[in-house]
Amino acid sequence: MLNCKQATALMSQGLDKKLSTPQQLGLKFHLMMCSGCxxxxxxxxxxxxxxxxxxxxxx
Amino acid sequence: xxxxxxxxxxxxCYTVKMEDLxxxxxxxxxxxxxxxxxxLKFARLQLRDEAAAEDVVQEAMAAALGGQKQFxxxxxxxxxxFAILKNKIVDIIRExxxxxxxxxxxxIPEDAYDDLFDERGHWLDDTAPTGWGDPEHSFSxxxxxxxxxxxxxxxxxxxxxxFMMREMLxxxxxxxxxxLDISETNCWVVLHRARMGLRLCLDERWFxxxxxx
Numbered sequence: 001m002l003n004c005k006q007a008t009a010l011m012s013q014g015l016d017k018k019l020s021t022p023q024q025l026g027l028k029f030h031l032m033m034c035s036g037c038x039x040x041x042x043x044x045x046x047x048x049x050x051x052x053x054x055x056x057x058x059x
Numbered sequence: 060x061x062x063x064x065x066x067x068x069x070x071x072c073y074t075v076k077m078e079d080l081x082x083x084x085x086x087x088x089x090x091x092x093x094x095x096x097x098x099l100k101f102a103r104l105q106l107r108d109e110a111a112a113e114d115v116v117q118e119a120m121a122a123a124l125g126g127q128k129q130f131x132x133x134x135x136x137x138x139x140x141f142a143i144l145k146n147k148i149v150d151i152i153r154e155x156x157x158x159x160x161x162x163x164x165x166x167i168p169e170d171a172y173d174d175l176f177d178e179r180g181h182w183l184d185d186t187a188p189t190g191w192g193d194p195e196h197s198f199s200x201x202x203x204x205x206x207x208x209x210x211x212x213x214x215x216x217x218x219x220x221x222f223m224m225r226e227m228l229x230x231x232x233x234x235x236x237x238x239l240d241i242s243e244t245n246c247w248v249v250l251h252r253a254r255m256g257l258r259l260c261l262d263e264r265w266f267x268x269x270x271x272x
Contacts, residue, residue: 003176003179003180003181004176004180004181004182004187005176005180005181006180008251008255009251012247012250012251012254012255013247013251015250015254016225016231016232016246016247016250017232017247034182035187036182036187036188036189037182037188039187039188039189039190039191040188040258042190042191042194043188043191043194043258043261043262044254044258046191046194046195047226047254047257047258047261048226049195049198050198050207051222051223051226051227052226052227052229053198054100054204054207054208054211054227055097055098055100055101055227056097057100057201057204057207
């Protein structure tokens with residue numbers, strides 16, 4: 001069973017490479033039960049979007 | 060503000076087809092000026108040195124424009140200019156970091172975020188991430204982008220550089236690590252810590268602060 005610390009590391013890694021099937025399943029299972037990590041996951045996606053838009057934001 | 064409201068994803072040259080976006084300017088000078096602004100913003104954060112940023116952008120623009128005729132459209136030119144810029148920045152980072160592996164990996168210590176979790180590795184009651192509502196709404200706020208920049212700047216230098224190469228230029232970790240001569244595992248560790256730091260910073264300074272309108 002994954003804990004939140006491991007789940008966050010996996011979510012981050014998932015942004016940089018394809019996770020293995022056991023990793024994906026473990027993560028899915030953890031996210032079903034953990035609202036903190038679900039929020040974390042959504043926030044990671046938001047960070048990525050923000051970074052892509054950042055250079056064109058002129059003061 | 061950018062003159063072209065659609066011109067918002069310059070770093071992401073590898074996946075976004077700029078030619079699919081509506082063109083609002085037919086003027087090459089305007090395009091180049093806006094491209095230059097985007098690059099400067101990126102280079103400034105990467106190098107944290109105004110003069111060096113100006114120089115590197117100047118060189119990249121000159122190198123790219125030397126071959127201007129080859130470009131069928133301006134999105135290709137932009138991709139090319141950013142690729143040159145990236146290479147120049149990588150060279151500068153290499154010159155500055157004699158032992159990048161040790162330096163980069165320890166910038167944010169391994170135990171930096173241990174406080175967020177209990178001994179079993181679960182979020183504590185007051186550290187579990189709470190929802191950010193509809194965070195994309197913040198993209199239209201000028202103050203939000205100022206906070207975003209502050210948070211990026213607060214990351215340690217090399218950590219921020221690797222993070223930006225990954226997230227703003229959209230480079231693969233394999234490519235970044237090879238260029239900087241660090242292992243891919245170290246690269247993931249650095250990126251993860253950068254994301255943890257940036258998330259916490261935005262959480263504290265924006266999403267859970269009174270700045271949020």
